[in-house]
Structure formats: C-alpha cells, structure tokens
Amino acid sequence: MSSCSCRLAVLFAATVTTSAAAQTFERRAADLVGRMTLEEKVSQMMDRAPATERLGIPEYNWWNEGLHGVARSGLATVFPQAIGFAATWNDSLVLRMASVISDEFRAKHHEYVGQETYGEDPYLTGRLAVQFIRGLQGDDPRYLKAVATVKHFAVHSGPEPERHEFDAQVSERDLRESYLPHFEMAIREGGAYSLMCAYNRVYGKPACGNDLLLQRILRGEWRFPGYVVSDCGAIGDMYLRHKVVPTAAAAAALGVHTGTDLDCGNEYASLIDAVHQGLITEQQIDTSLIRLFVARFRLGMFDPPEQVKWARIPITVLDDSSHRVLARRVARESIVLLKNAGHLLPLRPRHDRGHRAQRRPMAYAARQLQRHSSRSGHAAARHPRGGVAAHARPVRPRLGPGGRVPRACPRPGVGAVDGARAARAGRRFLREPDDVGCAAVRAGGLDARRALGRGSAARRHERR
Numbered sequence: 001m002s003s004c005s006c007r008l009a010v011l012f013a014a015t016v017t018t019s020a021a022a023q024t025f026e027r028r029a030a031d032l033v034g035r036m037t038l039e040e041k042v043s044q045m046m047d048r049a050p051a052t053e054r055l056g057i058p059e060y061n062w063w064n065e066g067l068h069g070v071a072r073s074g075l076a077t078v079f080p081q082a083i084g085f086a087a088t089w090n091d092s093l094v095l096r097m098a099s100v101i102s103d104e105f106r107a108k109h110h111e112y113v114g115q116e117t118y119g120e121d122p123y124l125t126g127r128l129a130v131q132f133i134r135g136l137q138g139d140d141p142r143y144l145k146a147v148a149t150v151k152h153f154a155v156h157s158g159p160e161p162e163r164h165e166f167d168a169q170v171s172e173r174d175l176r177e178s179y180l181p182h183f184e185m186a187i188r189e190g191g192a193y194s195l196m197c198a199y200n201r202v203y204g205k206p207a208c209g210n211d212l213l214l215q216r217i218l219r220g221e222w223r224f225p226g227y228v229v230s231d232c233g234a235i236g237d238m239y240l241r242h243k244v245v246p247t248a249a250a251a252a253a254l255g256v257h258t259g260t261d262l263d264c265g266n267e268y269a270s271l272i273d274a275v276h277q278g279l280i281t282e283q284q285i286d287t288s289l290i291r292l293f294v295a296r297f298r299l300g301m302f303d304p305p306e307q308v309k310w311a312r313i314p315i316t317v318l319d320d321s322s323h324r325v326l327a328r329r330v331a332r333e334s335i336v337l338l339k340n341a342g343h344l345l346p347l348r349p350r351h352d353r354g355h356r357a358q359r360r361p362m363a364y365a366a367r368q369l370q371r372h373s374s375r376s377g378h379a380a381a382r383h384p385r386g387g388v389a390a391h392a393r394p395v396r397p398r399l400g401p402g403g404r405v406p407r408a409c410p411r412p413g414v415g416a417v418d419g420a421r422a423a424r425a426g427r428r429f430l431r432e433p434d435d436v437g438c439a440a441v442r443a444g445g446l447d448a449r450r451a452l453g454r455g456s457a458a459r460r461h462e463r464r
Contacts, residue, residue, distance in 0.1 A: 025298055029290045032055065032057075033289050036052070036289075038275060038285075040055075041285055042268060042271045042272055044057070045262060045288060046262070046264075046266060047063045047232075047263070048063075062229070062264075077100060077104060079101070079327045080327075080330055085128075086119050087336050090333055091130070091131040093330060095132070097327075098148075099135040100323050102136040102137070103145070122178060122182045126182035129150065129182060129185060130189050130190035132148060133190035137192075137193075138310065140310070142298075143300045143309055144193075145310045147192065147193040148192045149192065149194035150196070151195065151198070151231065152196055152197070152198035153196065153198055153213060154207060154213055155198070155207075156198040156207075165201075165237070167200070184222060187218070192226070193226035193227070193295065194226050194229060195227075195229070196229050197234060197260055201242055201244075205244070206242050207234070208228075208235060208238070209257075209260070211258055226291065226295070227261040228259055228261050230255065232264035232265055234264070235248075235260070235263050236248070236265055236267050247270070249273040249279060251267055251270075252267050252268050252269075253271070253280040255267075255268070256285060261289075262292060271285060
C-alpha cells in the first residue's frame with residue numbers, strides 16, 4: 001500500500017494572496033534585498049538567520065513545529081498526535097485545534113522575541129490539512145498568525161533508514177493519485193505558503209533539486225507563490241549521499257536554481273563560492289530571498305505591533321483551561337474501538353472480564369508519546385497507564401504475549417541497563433539519552449518474544 005503523508009510544521013510567515021497588501025510587501029522585500037551585500041543575502045537563506053543591524057533586520061530562527069501543540073518552547077497545550085486526531089474524521093474540530101496552536105505560537109513569539117502523518121488516505125489527509133492550515137494562518141486579510149509548511153514533498157515513503165539515499169520510482173498514475181492530491185489540496189485550497197522538500201530522490205533527482213516537483217508541478221501547475229524549505233540536511237545529502245553533484249557549492253546552486261529558497265542546514269553558506277564559480281547568479285539568489293522576506297513582512301516583523309492584529313494575543317492563553325477542554329475532546333473523538341470478531345484480538349475474556357488492559361510498551365511512556373519534532377510541554381503530563389489508573393483499578397501491565405513492562409524506570413539520561421542485567425531481567429531499555437526509558441522494547445505482540453528473547457518471560461511464553 002502506498003504511504004501518502006502530508007506533514008505540517010509551523011513557521012511564522014505569510015499566506016497565499018494577490019491583494020494590494022501582498023504586492024506592497026513584495027516591493028518592500030525587493031527594496032530591502034537590493035540593499036544587501038551578497039554575503040548578507042546568503043546569511044539570510046539558512047534556518048538560523050543572523051541580524052543585519054545596518055538594515056534593521058533582526059535575527060530570526062525560521063524553524064519550529066506545531067503538529068499537535070507548540071513544540072520545544074516550554075508550556076503549551078498538547079493535543080493528540082496526528083494519526084490520532086485523523087481518526088476523529090472531524091475537520092471542523094481540527095480547525096479549532098489549529099487555531100489554538102497558532103494562538104499559542106503567536107503569544108510565545110511576542111513574549112519571547114520560535115508519527116507526523118494523518119494516514120495513507122490522500123483524501124482524508126488533504127481535507128484535514130486544509131482545515132489545519134486555515135486554523136494556523138488565521139483570517140486577517142493583511143497579517144497572518146502563522147504559516148503551515150506541508151511536508152515532505154514528495155513520495156517520502158521509502159524505507160525510513162534509507163531516506164537520505166533512496167530513489168523513489170513510482171508510476172505516473174501512482175504519483176498523481178497517491179502522492180500528490182493532498183499536497184495540491186493543501187496548497188491550492190488551504191493556501192499554505194510554505195512547503196518542505198524531502199530527503200529522498202524521485203525519478204533519480206533529489207526532491208530538493210527536482211525540477212518536475214518544484215518547478216513544473218508546484219510552481220507551474222499549482223501556481224504556488226510561496227517559499228520552499230529543505231528538510232534539515234537535505235541539501236548536504238545531494239553531494240554526500242545521493243552524489244548527484246560533487247561539492248557543497250554545486251548542491252547549494254542546484255537547490256536555489258530549482259526553487260528551494262531556504263536551507264535547513266548550513267550548505268547555503270557555499271552559495272558565495274557558487275556565484276564566484278559561475279554555478280548560479282546573484283539574481284537567482286535574489287528571487288529566493290525576496291520570497292523569504294515577503295514572509296517576514298507578512299508576519300508584521302517590520303511594522304509597529306499595534307498594527308498587527310495577532311500581536312495582541314496575551315501570553316496567558318498558554319495551556320488555557322478552554323484549550324485543555326478542547327484537547328480532551330479531540331482525544332476522546334480520536335479513540336477507535338475494535339470489534340473482536342472471531343476472538344481475533346489477544347484477549348482472554350475469562351480472566352480479563354471487568355478489567356482494562358493496556359498492551360503496548362507505550363503504556364508507561366509520557367515523553368515518548370511527545371517525541372521527536374512534535375514534543376511539547378505540558379503542566380501535568382502523565383503516561384497512559386497513569387491516566388487510566390486514575391479512573392479504574394490498576395491492572396498488571398503487559399507488552400503482549402510473554403512480555404512485561406518493568407515496574408520501575410531508569411532515571412532520565414541514564415540510558416540502557418548493562419547487557420548482563422538486561423539478560424537477567426528479560427528486557428532491554430531504550431537507549432536515547434533524552435528519553436525516559438519506561439518503554440522496555442519497541443515491539444509488542446508476538447514481536448516481543450524476539451525483543452525479549454533471553455528473558456524468562458519469553459522462555460515461559462515459548463513453553464506454552
């Protein structure tokens with residue numbers, strides 16, 4: 001089955017519009033870019049853009065994420081993960097959720113002045129993406145709260161460990177029916193102003209240097225006026241792993257020439273060498289940079305705060321009680337009940353009657369459920385078993401047939417227990433130093449036997 005994910009990051013920027021205000025922003029952006037040196041221009045085309053004091057340009061970090069709550073910025077309302085709220089099939093609820101997330105983004109911005117898929121159905125993904133984008137970007141005709149960056153474009157469904165060197169070869173029909181419809185809805189109907197290109201190649205060309213994807217389809221067929229940002233490190237992959245060009249300068253030139261305006265990484269620092277080597281012109285760099293500065297103008301970054309509607313959102317909205325109520329509603333609607341037809345599920349009614357069971361290693365994991373790019377802070381985070389235990393009598397947790405969750409967790413940052421202890425205990429802990437190692441193994445069900453192969457629990461299961 002084809003995997004068609006349309007993922008969303010949050011960057012403060014603009015929205016698709018052809019209004020007079022947008023044209024004014026474009027003129028202002030072009031004037032500002034025209035006053036910059038080549039070195040200053042290049043410095044603004046990476047995700048951590050430094051200040052240019054002589055022109056009044058403040059430093060700016062383009063990158064943060066808000067897939068289900070403001071990430072990496074302390075306290076915020078945490079909503080269910082994308083694959084969870086997709087199970088609600090309620091796009092109006094997703095609109096309300098995204099509006100809360102963008103409110104909290106804006107509040108943090110002005111105070112401090114910072115599983116990613118809906119599933120494999122391109123139609124459901126597109127409908128939810130449209131509402132999510134509208135919620136993030138707001139409804140003001142001049143200034144927008146935030147912009148949804150749809151990612152990863154495109155055919156980002158190869159083997160995960162090989163994504164930095166994988167070449168996706170799909171039929172034209174599969175490309176158009178499985179991998180592009182949700183992106184098209186997000187851009188043309190949702191109005192997303194930004195798009196992130198993927199790590200992998202498509203038809204032999206890196207996604208961030210792919211003229212079919214970025215020029216013919218995105219800017220040609222869909223008339224996309226916004227900016228394209230690379231996945232972090234994707235420009236470096238062009239010469240380090242895909243090996244389609246020999247140097248960082250050639251990779252940077254290919255990215256800008258094809259339409260990748262912003263580098264999440266540092267390879268675009270080589271654009272200065274690329275200009276001197278004749279690989280790209282300064283005018284081509286200007287085209288990308290103007291797109292980026294239009295986004296910052298639409299944020300209201302260069303206008304008085306009293307003119308910007310969204311600058312008045314107070315910091316007190318963070319994790320507001322009404323936001324928690326909404327998060328709980330999304331969580332409730334995301335629950336999917338399975339019918340145990342033919343006793344297919346691994347339940348034993350005679351023994352489990354009247355009990356509630358949690359049968360996966362994530363039962364003890366609070367931080368793992370907020371892991372990677374979507375981790376948010378919450379004032380009262382708890383693991384799933386803790387939530388159930390507050391409303392029901394506790395049960396003995398199990399990973400699945402033969403596997404048991406440890407009673408105690410190692411301290412954060414300790415990492416894995418040593419091999420001998422793991423063997424005696426019949427389990428192994430996660431090795432990520434920033435994780436609370438409460439989940440014994442990544443696998444559940446019958447896979448737990450392989451993960452716990454030397455443990456006594458696994459041996460008992462084998463004898464059954």
